[in-house]
Amino acid sequence: MPAIEVIGLRKTYRRAFGRRGHEALRGVDLSVPEGSAFGLIGPNGAGKTTFIKSILGIVQPSEGTVRVLGGSPEDPRIRARIGYLPERLHLPGSWKAPAFLATVARLKELKPDPAANLRLLERVGLTDALGRKIGGYSKGMRQRLGLAAALLGNPALLILDEPTDGIDPMGRVEVRRILQEEVQRGTTLFLNSHLLAETERVCDRVAILAEGKVLREGRLEELSRGGARWAVRFAPGADAGALASAGFTAAGTEGQYHVEAADVAGLNAALDKARAAGALLVELKRDGQDLEAVLASAMGVAA
Numbered sequence: 001m002p003a004i005e006v007i008g009l010r011k012t013y014r015r016a017f018g019r020r021g022h023e024a025l026r027g028v029d030l031s032v033p034e035g036s037a038f039g040l041i042g043p044n045g046a047g048k049t050t051f052i053k054s055i056l057g058i059v060q061p062s063e064g065t066v067r068v069l070g071g072s073p074e075d076p077r078i079r080a081r082i083g084y085l086p087e088r089l090h091l092p093g094s095w096k097a098p099a100f101l102a103t104v105a106r107l108k109e110l111k112p113d114p115a116a117n118l119r120l121l122e123r124v125g126l127t128d129a130l131g132r133k134i135g136g137y138s139k140g141m142r143q144r145l146g147l148a149a150a151l152l153g154n155p156a157l158l159i160l161d162e163p164t165d166g167i168d169p170m171g172r173v174e175v176r177r178i179l180q181e182e183v184q185r186g187t188t189l190f191l192n193s194h195l196l197a198e199t200e201r202v203c204d205r206v207a208i209l210a211e212g213k214v215l216r217e218g219r220l221e222e223l224s225r226g227g228a229r230w231a232v233r234f235a236p237g238a239d240a241g242a243l244a245s246a247g248f249t250a251a252g253t254e255g256q257y258h259v260e261a262a263d264v265a266g267l268n269a270a271l272d273k274a275r276a277a278g279a280l281l282v283e284l285k286r287d288g289q290d291l292e293a294v295l296a297s298a299m300g301v302a303a
């Protein structure tokens with residue numbers, strides 16, 4: 001069962017006095033596998049936030065069906081299993097973080113657990129700010145608190161709209177680590193981020209949305225064409241003949257090779273053969289397009 005299943009989703013925002021509305025989503029089909037880390041990318045105004053609000057039942061679709069965790073997003077039992085970080089977070093400025101989390105936990109009908117809430121605030125890096133009023137928080141601190149609120153109650157599905165907006169580079173590393181831990185725990189992650197490098201590092205599947213339509217969708221390595229090819233650097237002195245018979249082709253520069261591998265197991269099998277022949281691995285990277293290039297070429301198709 002997919003964590004999110006959307007078929008034929010359309011959303012037209014109505015305008016006053018019967019004027020023609022704005023079509024933010026124009027027939028979106030999307031299936032997000034359970035346990036995946038799914039990234040939604042696309043230009044400003046593509047409909048990403050509208051899509052997220054539709055799968056949360058905040059925006060009423062004009063057409064189409066939305067199923068989340070096997071049920072309706074309007075079902076309170078389904079909503080209780082979703083953690084959501086909105087793009088624009090409204091926080092009570094005169095409150096402190098522990099009181100805010102306790103209130104969110106109560107709204108989510110969770111058992112009061114102040115110690116668990118404090119651990120969560122520590123996890124998002126807010127321990128030093130516990131005594132401060134939220135109104136004095138920086139943008140990044142507000143985002144961290146929003147993330148803590150989304151993580152309350154170990155949700156089965158995490159939907160995050162620009163989670164690292166305003167967070168400094170080191171903070172982004174921490175947030176990324178938290179998201180990776182959540183995915184390892186089995187949580188499905190649905191991420192909308194303008195930071196493509198972020199999406200690339202965290203997500204295994206990506207959909208490109210533009211002008212209310214999905215232009216491309218799939219596994220990250222499938223989208224970044226050439227994803228089956230890896231660039232490998234071995235320490236000087238590697239046996240070129242042995243490397244060739246293990247499937248490595250020399251790339252010109254000393255020690256630099258390419259290898260084709262359909263999956264991670266195939267890649268490791270080739271590396272095992274190289275190491276068995278005495279070659280020492282120095283560097284390994286995917287030899288494909290990055291997400292920015294994938295997005296640019298998809299947008300070219302759309303133009």
Ligand SMILES: Nc1ncnc2c1ncn2[C@@H]1O[C@H](COP(=O)(O)OP(=O)(O)OP(=O)(O)O)[C@@H](O)[C@H]1O
Pocket residue numbers: 013014022023024042043044045046047048049050051
């Ligand atoms: N409440 C609304 N009423 C009318 N139009 C809206 C409303 N919300 C969004 N829109 C319009 O729908 C389109 C899609 O907006 P949306 O916020 O979903 O895009 P987005 O991909 O999230 O953009 P961004 O990356 O800039 O946040 C835009 O043209 C926007 O102006």
